[in-house]
Amino acid sequence: MKEFIAIFKNELVKTMKRPRSFIGFAIISFVCMVLQAAFYQDGKELLSMVTSQFEQVFSVQGNVLNGNLICFIILQTLIVQMPLLVAFVTGDTISGEAASGTLRFLLTRPASRTKILLAKWLSGLLYTLILLAILGFFALIVSRWIFGEGDLVALNSDGLTIIRAHEINWRWAAAFFIAFLSLSVVATYAVMLSTMMDNSITPIVTVMVTIIVFTIIGLFDMPSFDLIKPFLFTTHMISWRSLFEDPIPWNVIIQSCSILAIHIMLFLGIGIYYFKRKDIQS
Amino acid sequence: MQAAITLENVSKKFNGNPAVDKLSFEVKQGDIYGFLGPNGSGKSTTLRMIMSLIKPDEGSIHLFGESLASNRSSIMRKIGCIIEKPDFYGYLSALENLKLFARANLLQLNEKDYTNLLAQVGLSGRGKDKVKTYSHGMKQRLGLAQVLIHDPELIILDEPNTGLDPQGIIDLRELLWSLNVEQGKTILFSSHILSEVQEICNRMIIIHHGKTVVQGSVEELLSTENLQVSMEVSNPEICKQQLQQSRWQAFLQSEDEHRFSFGMAKTEIPLLIEYLTHHKVFIERIDYKNQLEDYFLKITKGS
Numbered sequence: 001m002k003e004f005i006a007i008f009k010n011e012l013v014k015t016m017k018r019p020r021s022f023i024g025f026a027i028i029s030f031v032c033m034v035l036q037a038a039f040y041q042d043g044k045e046l047l048s049m050v051t052s053q054f055e056q057v058f059s060v061q062g063n064v065l066n067g068n069l070i071c072f073i074i075l076q077t078l079i080v081q082m083p084l085l086v087a088f089v090t091g092d093t094i095s096g097e098a099a100s101g102t103l104r105f106l107l108t109r110p111a112s113r114t115k116i117l118l119a120k121w122l123s124g125l126l127y128t129l130i131l132l133a134i135l136g137f138f139a140l141i142v143s144r145w146i147f148g149e150g151d152l153v154a155l156n157s158d159g160l161t162i163i164r165a166h167e168i169n170w171r172w173a174a175a176f177f178i179a180f181l182s183l184s185v186v187a188t189y190a191v192m193l194s195t196m197m198d199n200s201i202t203p204i205v206t207v208m209v210t211i212i213v214f215t216i217i218g219l220f221d222m223p224s225f226d227l228i229k230p231f232l233f234t235t236h237m238i239s240w241r242s243l244f245e246d247p248i249p250w251n252v253i254i255q256s257c258s259i260l261a262i263h264i265m266l267f268l269g270i271g272i273y274y275f276k277r278k279d280i281q282s
Numbered sequence: 283m284q285a286a287i288t289l290e291n292v293s294k295k296f297n298g299n300p301a302v303d304k305l306s307f308e309v310k311q312g313d314i315y316g317f318l319g320p321n322g323s324g325k326s327t328t329l330r331m332i333m334s335l336i337k338p339d340e341g342s343i344h345l346f347g348e349s350l351a352s353n354r355s356s357i358m359r360k361i362g363c364i365i366e367k368p369d370f371y372g373y374l375s376a377l378e379n380l381k382l383f384a385r386a387n388l389l390q391l392n393e394k395d396y397t398n399l400l401a402q403v404g405l406s407g408r409g410k411d412k413v414k415t416y417s418h419g420m421k422q423r424l425g426l427a428q429v430l431i432h433d434p435e436l437i438i439l440d441e442p443n444t445g446l447d448p449q450g451i452i453d454l455r456e457l458l459w460s461l462n463v464e465q466g467k468t469i470l471f472s473s474h475i476l477s478e479v480q481e482i483c484n485r486m487i488i489i490h491h492g493k494t495v496v497q498g499s500v501e502e503l504l505s506t507e508n509l510q511v512s513m514e515v516s517n518p519e520i521c522k523q524q525l526q527q528s529r530w531q532a533f534l535q536s537e538d539e540h541r542f543s544f545g546m547a548k549t550e551i552p553l554l555i556e557y558l559t560h561h562k563v564f565i566e567r568i569d570y571k572n573q574l575e576d577y578f579l580k581i582t583k584g585s
Contacts, residue, residue, distance in 0.1 A: 006385045013382065018373055101369030105428070108333045108363055109386040110355040280335040281296075 004115050007106075011123035015089070024085035024131050028078070032138035035074055036146055039065065043147075067144030068152040068168055072244065074139040079179065079238065080215070083186040085131060087207035090124035091190040092200035094275065098282045099199050113276050117195065121268060124187045132180055140172060154244040161246050175240040178257065182237035185263045186211070189233075192271035198282045233263045284347040286311045286436050286468040287332060292341035294327055294492075301327040302492040304341070309470055309485075311435075314462050316479030316486035316500065317472040318578070324492035325472045326366055329440050332470075333363055345436070359387070362434035364442060368425025372414030376405060376424050379413055380431060387432040403427045404453060418445035426457065437461065438470045443478055455482055476578050480504050488578060496574065504572050506548035513542045514567040515558075524561040530554055540566070 015021050039046075043065045094117070097103040106116055152163040163171065186207060193203035214234035217225050229235050239256035242249050287309040294302045302324040309315040319325045330336040332343060334354050343350040345357045370379045377396055384391050400409050403423040408416075416424065422445055429437055437458075443451050459482070461467045473479050479486050480500060487497035496503060511533075515521045518540050525531050525542070533544040533554075544554070551570065558565060571579075 003388060006388055010382045010385050013378070014371060014374075017371075017378070100372075101367065102371060104333075104335060104365050104369065105383070106386070107335055108358060108361070108365065110358045110388075111386065112355065277337070279337065280330065 003111050004119060007109075007111050007116060008119040008122060011119045012126065015123050015127055018089075021089055021127065024089060024127075025134055027085060028082075028131060028134050029138055031078060031081070032074055032135070032142070035077065036070060036138075036143060039070055039073075040146065043070075063148050063150040064153050065147060066150035066152075067140065067147045068150065068163075068165070068172075069154075070143035070147055071140040071172070072152060072154055074135070074143070075175070075179070076241070078135065078139075079182075079240075082131065082135070082179075082183055083211050083237075084208055086124075086128050086183050086186050087190045087204050089127055090187040091194055091204035091207055093120045093124060093191050094194040095197045095203050096194070096200035098197075098280070101282065103280060103282065107280055114272055117191070117272055117275050121188065121191050121271075124191055125184055128183045128187050129180060132176055132183065136172075136176055152244065156241065156245060161244060163244055163246070171243045175243050178240040178243070178253070178260075181257060181260045181264075182233070182240070185233045185237070185260050185267070188264045188267040188271070192267040192274075195271045195275040195278065230259070233260060236260050283311050285309060285344070286313070286346060287315075287470065288342075288344040289328070289332070290342045290344075292328070292331060292338045292343060294324075294331060294336060294338050300492050302331070302338075305489065305492060305494060306341075307487045307494065307497055309468060311468050312462070312466055313485050314458065314469045314471060314483045316483035317470055317489075318474065318476060318479050318486055319472075319489040319495075320474055320578075323474075323489050325474075325489065326440060327492070328489070329363075329365055329438060329470075329472060332438065333361070333365055334358070335365065359432070360435040361438060362429035362432065362436075363438035363440075364422075364425045364429060365438070365440050367418075367440075367444065368421050368428065370413040370416075370421065370424065370428075373412065375410050375412055376400065376416070376427075377409040379424070380409075380427060383428045383431050389432055391431075399427045399431060402430065403457070404450075419447055419450050422446055422450070422454075426454070430461075434467070436468045436470070440472045441474070442471070443473070443475075458482060476504075476575055488574075495577075503574050506572070508545060508573060509548055509551075509570045510573055510576050511544040511546055511551060511554075511568065511570040513544070513565060514540050515542065516540070516564040516566055517562075518542075520561070521558060521563045524558060524563055528557060530557065 047065050094103065097106065107113065149165055151165050152168055154161045154163060189210070190203055190207045193206050197203050211234060214232045217232065218229060218235050236256035236259050239253055242253050285308045290306050291304045292302055292306070293300065293304055305324070305328060317325055317328070327336060331338050332345070332350070334350060346360060348357055350357055371382070374382070380396055380399065396409065400406055403426045405420065405423050405427065408420070413421065413424065422442060429439070442454060446454060458469055458471070462469055471479065471483060483500050485498065486500050486503060488495040521542065522537065525534055530544070533546045533550070534542060535545050536543045546554070548570070551568070555565060555568065
């Protein structure tokens with residue numbers, strides 16, 4: 001255990017001292033601020049265009065353009081880009097070190113390959129968590145500070161759902177947990193690919209291509225695609241949105257979380273299996 | 283005393299091509315062992331197998347009497363190595379890199395230990411510089427610091443002189459001698475330059491195409507008792523005549539226009555020169571090498 005903690009600490013030092021780690025933090029912060037500025041400037045006008053469609057059914061009163069709505073919009077927007085930022089850092093976990101030659105040092109120390117991979121994987125998950133924490137801080141805390149609090153008017157595929165302000169916080173906590181689970185699948189997939197390749201770019205590109213292809217498959221309503229959709233992790237990455245429906249479809253959420261967790265275990269298992277048998281020729 | 287390294291019939295193929303073929307050798311504790319071979323001979327693959335970076339297809343590897351396959355972790359605590367070239371995290375300073383290495387070895391060192399270590403390898407005052415600003419020679423020195431950080435019993439160095447300036451090579455040689463003589467460390471030293479091995483090692487092996495060519499003590503293998511002496515003269519007729527009239531004819535192996543080749547001990551060479559110059563033979567050039575050196579040069583050329 002002592003050995004594992006030591007190599008985990010090393011991984012954290014490397015991740016946090018690497019300039020590329022901060023690119024993700026900077027992008028998230030920047031995009032949040034840009035969206036907040038845009039909504040601050042034109043948000044009311046945009047919102048009145050959307051709500052005008054419902055004005056014949058009910059009247060909209062109070063502060064609709066509040067921090068919760070901004071967070072909901074930001075999360076919907078960034079959930080597509082976040083995996084790319086995660087892959088950018090976790091995709092070269094092993095392959096980047098293989099390419100730079102430092103993997104030789106790591107693997108000639110007493111720690112086993114399994115411990116090394118687990119330490120790297122955990123530090124990747126911690127990075128993902130920090131990325132999400134930054135997103136949470138800017139998207140929710142800062143947005144609430146700028147736009148105030150209030151009920152969330154969530155626009156879903158089957159219409160509008162109004163979530164009362166007093167029952168929103170736990171939903172955000174659960175939504176960020178599911179987002180973390182989704183991004184952990186991406187991080188684990190990237191780490192798995194990283195064990196199989198000896199250059200730092202290919203795993204990152206492969207993760208991106210996978211997400212793009214799976215997302216496209218998810219968009220089309222075709223019988224042949226419908227068969228495979230439930231098994232694609234991208235299908236379940238947006239399940240956090242179900243938390244903003246009323247009533248909450250818990251069975252769908254639990255199923256999605258289980259499938260995401262299975263993906264994590266599967267990718268991690270394959271990664272460990274492959275890495276333990278890999279000849280280090282680089 | 284147990285051997286530090288024992289390889290028995292170790293083989294490794296890549297895509298069906300043998301890189302190492304039934305290789306066996308033993309490094310005794312206290313040896314400075316030269317591992318010699320031309321580029322592509324299988325040296326790095328062998329060292330990688332000893333360091334468990336590559337798994338052998340066949341054969342067994344034992345270090346300090348323990349099987350590498352079943353006791354990897356405890357064995358690795360006793361070894362410090364540079365495989366191929368020392369690589370570091372360029373975005374970290376030398377000191378930060380060493381701290382990573384220390385932590386990976388579960389060591390708790392203080393600042394003074396790091397300062398002493400850097401001084402030992404000639405990097406005093408450069409510890410806070412980012413490694414990406416280091417020259418190749420400085421990285422080699424830092425690599426040595428990383429090797430020595432946990433005071434290993436066995437040091438494995440893969441062509442450590444590469445990139446070092448002449449002073450660096452001398453410093454390294456002296457450091458390795460002192461580690462061997464004063465601290466009793468066993469050193470396995472790979473190279474494709476015979477003279478490097480000759481300078482520093484007490485035992486050696488030469489491999490080619492992954493197979494053993496020859497192994498034994500450096501003194502025996504690179505003996506000066508049977509050298510290949512090549513001489514160029516400006517008056518070959520007189521030379522030939524004088525040789526025929528003397529005991530030196532027995533040493534003559536071949537002649538070709540101005541060039542005469544002999545097989546003899548090193549101590550005989552000045553006597554031969556004295557005899558020929560006394561008999562008005564004008565020697566333009568003379569050089570000599572060991573039979574093994576000659577053979578090694580041939581296989582190196584071939585690769």
